[in-house]
Amino acid sequence: MRLHLLALLAKEPAHGYELKQALEQIFGTAYPSPNIGQIYVTLGRLEKDGLVSGVDVEQSNRPNKKVYYCTAAGREVLDEWVDSPTEGPRVRDEFFMKLVLAPLTGIADRMALINRQRRHYLAIMRDLVDLAQRTDHDNRPAQLLIEGAMLHLQADLDWLERCQEELT
Amino acid sequence: MTTASEAGQPAIRTVNLVKIYQTGGLPVPAVRGVDLRVEPGEFVAVMGPSGSGKSTLVHMLGGLDTRTSGEIWVEGRRVDTLNESAWAVLRRQQIGFVFQFFNLVDNMTVADNVELPALLAGTTPRHARERREYLLGELGLADKADSAPAQLSGGEQQRVALARALANQPRVLLADEPTGNLDSRNTRDVLRLLGEVHRQGQTIVLVTHDGRVAGLADRVVTLLDGQIVDDGAVAPRRRTRGGAGDVVELRS
Ligand SMILES: Nc1ncnc2c1ncn2[C@@H]1O[C@H](COP(=O)(O)OP(=O)(O)O)[C@@H](O)[C@H]1O
Ligand SMILES: [Mg+2]
Numbered sequence: 040m041r042l043h044l045l046a047l048l049a050k051e052p053a054h055g056y057e058l059k060q061a062l063e064q065i066f067g068t069a070y071p072s073p074n075i076g077q078i079y080v081t082l083g084r085l086e087k088d089g090l091v092s093g094v095d096v097e098q099s100n101r102p103n104k105k106v107y108y109c110t111a112a113g114r115e116v117l118d119e120w121v122d123s124p125t126e127g128p129r130v131r132d133e134f135f136m137k138l139v140l141a142p143l144t145g146i147a148d149r150m151a152l153i154n155r156q157r158r159h160y161l162a163i164m165r166d167l168v169d170l171a172q173r174t175d176h177d178n179r180p181a182q183l184l185i186e187g188a189m190l191h192l193q194a195d196l197d198w199l200e201r202c203q204e205e206l207t
Numbered sequence: 208m209t210t211a212s213e214a215g216q217p218a219i220r221t222v223n224l225v226k227i228y229q230t231g232g233l234p235v236p237a238v239r240g241v242d243l244r245v246e247p248g249e250f251v252a253v254m255g256p257s258g259s260g261k262s263t264l265v266h267m268l269g270g271l272d273t274r275t276s277g278e279i280w281v282e283g284r285r286v287d288t289l290n291e292s293a294w295a296v297l298r299r300q301q302i303g304f305v306f307q308f309f310n311l312v313d314n315m316t317v318a319d320n321v322e323l324p325a326l327l328a329g330t331t332p333r334h335a336r337e338r339r340e341y342l343l344g345e346l347g348l349a350d351k352a353d354s355a356p357a358q359l360s361g362g363e364q365q366r367v368a369l370a371r372a373l374a375n376q377p378r379v380l381l382a383d384e385p386t387g388n389l390d391s392r393n394t395r396d397v398l399r400l401l402g403e404v405h406r407q408g409q410t411i412v413l414v415t416h417d418g419r420v421a422g423l424a425d426r427v428v429t430l431l432d433g434q435i436v437d438d439g440a441v442a443p444r445r446r447t448r449g450g451a452g453d454v455v456e457l458r459s
Contacts, residue, residue, distance in 0.1 A: 154437035157254070158427065161441045165422035168398060186391055189419060196418045203431060205254050 040081050041074060042120045045113055046093055052108035055079050057140055066172050067181030083108055132195075133145045138202060153199055160196050164189065216283030218377030218410040219245040219268060220327050224277035226433075228264050237263040239433035240277070245379075247282075250401075250411040252421035255430035261414040262307065262383050264430070268412065269304045269381045270294035282378065290369050299328050305364040305382035309354035310368065317343070325374045335374065345400045347393065361388040369397060373404060380404070382413040386420055394419060408438035 046063050047053065050194055062073055085091040089112035093105040109117070130156045141147045171185045226238040238260045243456050245251050253261050266272035267279060270286065279287040284442045286297060299303065303324075311320050318339055325335040336362055346366040356364055365388045372380055393418065405411060415421050422441060429437040 109229065119396070150436060154429065154439075155436070158439065158441050159266075159425060161418055161422045165441065166417040167377075168419050168422060193418050197416070200256050200416075203429075203436075207431070207435075 044081055047119050048107055048109040049117055052106050054106050061201045067178045069181035074170055081106045095115040157199055168173055210405050217244045218247045220280040222278040225275045227275045232369050237433055241439045247410055248408045250424045252424035253414045255450035257269045259430040260433040261430055265383050265414055267382050270300055301378040301381045305385045307383040313356055321370045321374050328375050338374055342373055346370055347396050360449045362393050379412045384414055386417050
């Protein structure tokens with residue numbers, strides 16, 4: 040979340056709660072709703088590393104709030120983040136390790152493992168279909184995020200089928 | 208429509224169903240002893256690798272291919288022994304079928320393709336038209352009603368085929384990869400329609416690779432080498448708090 044907050048702050052200075060709202064507004068329900076405590080902890084770390092800086096702003100009738108802005112060093116880190124290629128999705132899947140290793144010990148048989156995993160993936164897929172239907176159709180980032188999750192899951196399902204063909 | 212003898216019967220039941228193709232003297236066992244039971248109103252997804260016998264199975268259930276041995280029952284009536292013309296009647300009255308390769312009638316408009324099965328089954332023209340308008344509308348094809356099938360894209364033809372299969376409100380909908388040619392947006396329309404007719408009580412047996420479609424089903428049957436290797440409910444709905452934080456995990 041560090042770099043996501045940094046990106047928002049590079050757009051305009053904001054306080055913690057505004058960052059939470061901005062994330063929710065941009066990604067809708069598709070983003071794991073950030074907890075405000077987490078945001079403050081992350082901001083604290085960013086500040087310690089010199090990537091953001093906070094200034095106290097006085098408010099009438101209320102405690103001061105701290106508004107953060109992105110520093111030059113922060114800007115550099117952000118540029119680097121944007122400019123470098125992003126790691127692809129994992130290839131060493133935890134389920135796959137189970138699938139290969141568990142039968143060796145006699146703990147489980149592969150057919151049963153694969154069948155259970157398929158049903159589990161389908162349940163997640165159903166949730167994603169639900170989520171897409173509940174999410175504002177015009178919120179393109181949120182819809183694309185969900186679609187991306189579906190495509191990854193479909194690849195996992197297809198891979199599972201290949202495993203079933205070859206390993207059982 | 209249900210008669211006393213049909214009440215309480217499964218919509219579809221097979222007993223030790225076998226299909227062996229004979230190609231050039233070499234027997235190819237495509238379906239090897241399938242026992243399947245589908246209750247009325249149930250939505251069953253059939254999954255499995257290519258060549259595992261999915262198409263052969265649903266073709267036999269729809270009478271489009273003959274079985275080698277075993278039994279097929281539709282609503283309590285044994286049907287594997289029916290002749291071709293009796294099957295034609297059964298399909299017209301009770302079974303909707305979506306083929307992997309559409310099979311639309313080329314010299315008829317999209318609207319006529321969809322209305323025809325209902326008209327053949329004795330539905331009034333007005334009723335058939337209303338149903339057609341509803342189905343094409345749900346599938347985003349309202350403006351294609353007067354087109355010829357050949358003028359449509361593969362994905363559009365596939366949706367017309369689905370509308371046609373549902374025109375008659377069949378007792379059982381059989382479908383072979385009905386979203387194979389669709390992009391995300393069109394698949395969404397199909398998902399919505401399948402969900403809706405299923406809620407209205409439509410029995411569905413559907414072959415698919417698409418997890419989004421299979422996820423809608425009550426039950427998933429997995430075939431491998433012509434045999435059922437898994438048959439059961441999709442894992443129970445997971446409870447997600449309001450949003451989807453725990454569904455869509457962002458990498459950090
Ligand atoms: N008409 C046919 N003649 C000979 N073999 C066939 C015929 N149709 C299917 N098969 C064979 O039967 C097996 C199952 O095919 P199919 O039911 O199409 O599988 P799926 O739909 O799961 O891909 C495959 O080995 C396939 O080659
Ligand atoms: Mg097939």
